[in-house]
Amino acid sequence: MTGKEEARNTRTIAVDLVARVEGEGALRVTVKDGTVQDVELRIFEPPRFFEAFLQGRHYSEVPDIVARICGICPVAYQMSAVHAIEQIFGLRIEGALRDLRRLIYCGEWIESHALHVYMLQAPDFLGYASGIAMAKDHPAVVTRGLRLKKAGNAIMTLLGGRSVHPVSVKVGGFSRVPRRSELEGLKDELLWARDAAIETVRWVADFDYPDFMPDYTYVALRHPDEYPFNEGQIVASSGLQISVNEFEQHFTEHQVAYSTALHCALQGSPYQVGPLARLNLNQEHVTPLAKQVLADRELSLPLRNPFHGIIARSVEILYALEESLSLIERYEPPPLPALPVVVRPGTGMACTEAPRGILYHRYQVDGDGVIREAKIVPPTSQNQSRIEQDLRLFMPRLLHLPDQEVALACERVIRCYDPCISCATHFLNLEITREGVA
Amino acid sequence: MKKDSPHSSAIRIIGLGNGMRGDDAVGLVTARRIRQEFGDRVEVIEAEMAGIDLIDLMKGASVAILIDAVRSGKAPGSVHRLDASVSPIGGQVFPRSSHAIGVSEAIELARAMDVLPATVIVYGVEVGNTEIGQPLSPPMGEALDQVVKQIIQEYEACHA
Numbered sequence A: 001m002t003g004k005e006e007a008r009n010t011r012t013i014a015v016d017l018v019a020r021v022e023g024e025g026a027l028r029v030t031v032k033d034g035t036v037q038d039v040e041l042r043i044f045e046p047p048r049f050f051e052a053f054l055q056g057r058h059y060s061e062v063p064d065i066v067a068r069i070c071g072i073c074p075v076a077y078q079m080s081a082v083h084a085i086e087q088i089f090g091l092r093i094e095g096a097l098r099d100l101r102r103l104i105y106c107g108e109w110i111e112s113h114a115l116h117v118y119m120l121q122a123p124d125f126l127g128y129a130s131g132i133a134m135a136k137d138h139p140a141v142v143t144r145g146l147r148l149k150k151a152g153n154a155i156m157t158l159l160g161g162r163s164v165h166p167v168s169v170k171v172g173g174f175s176r177v178p179r180r181s182e183l184e185g186l187k188d189e190l191l192w193a194r195d196a197a198i199e200t201v202r203w204v205a206d207f208d209y210p211d212f213m214p215d216y217t218y219v220a221l222r223h224p225d226e227y228p229f230n231e232g233q234i235v236a237s238s239g240l241q242i243s244v245n246e247f248e249q250h251f252t253e254h255q256v257a258y259s260t261a262l263h264c265a266l267q268g269s270p271y272q273v274g275p276l277a278r279l280n281l282n283q284e285h286v287t288p289l290a291k292q293v294l295a296d297r298e299l300s301l302p303l304r305n306p307f308h309g310i311i312a313r314s315v316e317i318l319y320a321l322e323e324s325l326s327l328i329e330r331y332e333p334p335p336l337p338a339l340p341v342v343v344r345p346g347t348g349m350a351c352t353e354a355p356r357g358i359l360y361h362r363y364q365v366d367g368d369g370v371i372r373e374a375k376i377v378p379p380t381s382q383n384q385s386r387i388e389q390d391l392r393l394f395m396p397r398l399l400h401l402p403d404q405e406v407a408l409a410c411e412r413v414i415r416c417y418d419p420c421i422s423c424a425t426h427f428l429n430l431e432i433t434r435e436g437v438a
Numbered sequence B: 001m002k003k004d005s006p007h008s009s010a011i012r013i014i015g016l017g018n019g020m021r022g023d024d025a026v027g028l029v030t031a032r033r034i035r036q037e038f039g040d041r042v043e044v045i046e047a048e049m050a051g052i053d054l055i056d057l058m059k060g061a062s063v064a065i066l067i068d069a070v071r072s073g074k075a076p077g078s079v080h081r082l083d084a085s086v087s088p089i090g091g092q093v094f095p096r097s098s099h100a101i102g103v104s105e106a107i108e109l110a111r112a113m114d115v116l117p118a119t120v121i122v123y124g125v126e127v128g129n130t131e132i133g134q135p136l137s138p139p140m141g142e143a144l145d146q147v148v149k150q151i152i153q154e155y156e157a158c159h160a
Helices: A005-009 A048-055 A059-069 A072-091 A094-127 A132-138 A141-160 A180-184 A187-205 A244-250 A275-281 A287-297 A304-330 A381-396 A405-413 B022-041 B051-058 B103-112 B137-158
Strands: A009-017 A027-032 A035-042 A217-222 A233-236 A251-256 A259-266 A346-354 A355-365 A371-377 B010-018 B043-047 B063-070 B079-082 B119-126
Touching: A009 A187, A027 A355, A027 A405, A035 A381, A048 A059, A048 A187, A048 A371, A059 A072, A059 A355, A059 A371, A072 A094, A072 A346, A094 A132, A094 A187, A094 A304, A094 A405, A132 A141, A132 B103, A141 A187, A141 A304, A141 B051, A141 B103, A180 A251, A187 A287, A187 A304, A217 A275, A217 A346, A217 A355, A217 B022, A217 B079, A233 A244, A244 A355, A259 A381, A259 B137, A275 A304, A275 A355, A275 A405, A287 A304, A355 A381, A381 A405, B010 B022, B010 B051, B022 B063, B022 B119, B022 B137, B043 B051, B051 B063, B051 B103, B063 B137, B079 B137, B103 B119, B119 B137
Parallel strands: B010 B043, B010 B063, B063 B119
Antiparallel strands: A009 A027, A027 A035, A217 A233, A251 A259, A346 A355, A355 A371, B079 B119
8 A cells, every 4th residue: 555545544633732621631433444443541640759759758657648640539549558557567447437438539539529520520421511601501500410419528537627738637647536416417417419310310410421341351349348448459340359459469460651650450351440340240239329319210230331430439428428428427436547657668558449430559667667669550540441432432333423523423432431630641642543534 | 628627718828849859949938938937827838749739728718828839931939829719830840740740730629629729820930950959049148028918908808
């Protein structure tokens, strides 16, 4: 084939900016002779900087440093960090302290999920270019979404000291724990929010969804007694069941030329983490109320369509509110805000369920409590290959459309994953390059 | 309705940015300085990576003055003053926040929902180095002085 023919048969679609994802990134898609050739999601990578930045720091600084990796899921970073370090020091957090950690995580899920459901993804289904455009026509709905998000903020602010980058989480527990009356003060708003969450599930369940059901490998934590936040085994829909300490034996990161973010694979293949994976792998812990709301809309688990991620996220908002109310109900302040720490050298790992999926941390600490090595595997870099795979599968039905519409449809697929490019990366610009005959 | 709120005559100064990323902290540091200058006379908020929560932070104020880092290609330390009260300030000057909802988006969302303060002034300081863990670079010092001075003038104009 001559160069000219090659050029004629090759079509490139470039979208330089993916809107409404957390941060910015770039996607490049190449279509040749009507077939999708390459899909490259390109990302820059601050967690890598943080991994280096953490070396030489005292363990006690880690929760505050890692909280800055992401403004949306700081608690997740703090939780994975403190649990990994507590493993090294032989600390086990139980009782009220454990409950408070679940509670602050609930706050983060509510805050993060409400933002994504209402402001970032719902506009895709209702035909708006942005949350702002949607707010003009649906102010009551957006007001509900923002108030719901605020209910999550209120939990974070009470337990974490502030709603963004909470400061009270520390190795061993918290620097301060709330009085019972302080938590009781949240109850009325959380009860309102629980009802709003039910309305949210009903609202999103009625959206029109594209018919798209790839064959996924889902990966999430699973715990025998509860819906997972801080603890559990890592399980996959393929049958894998491992302890968190075995993560790196099964999940491998590899560099791709077009992105500074590492891609993570499970035994060489893409997989999905996040709300859909969690919900599908933890069906036994879905509350009767959530099951009923789904059943009313003729939905049952597992949900296999990636666009149903918005439903899974809404169900998790409802779960987090039910769980918050029950944690508050049984709360008695612990005798100490934090367990005493005895530093000892070693290596520890932890995996917790960030809003977007499992977040793995490993630390090596020396006898002075100084970090010698840090490794962080955020959920978005785990989903990256899976997003590319989804685009490869979804694009053939789009190829008859003009480039701009293809690009918008690709963005909608990417947004199903609520990618936190600021976690996996620095700025995400979406660039889709498409090559091929029109 | 807004006029009846306890903050009806309030001027609220909101410093934005990321305290860990070099010059990106300039809005936060400016807010701190204003707090020193004014004491209790104005409400000063340091809002790190506020994103959509900016809507709530502005709510109830009659005048909101925001200070944030910007990047538009001008020399580091250049100061922009933009009036967002009536029309959008656009997203070109203000980079997208890592929360997907940056200052200009939050302002427009507040406008769409009819909760935007009557007057919203945004100061943008052109940044240089925004590497993790760096201090403010030298051009920020002068810019900071200038913004503080202008905000004092805005305050006096409101109370003239």
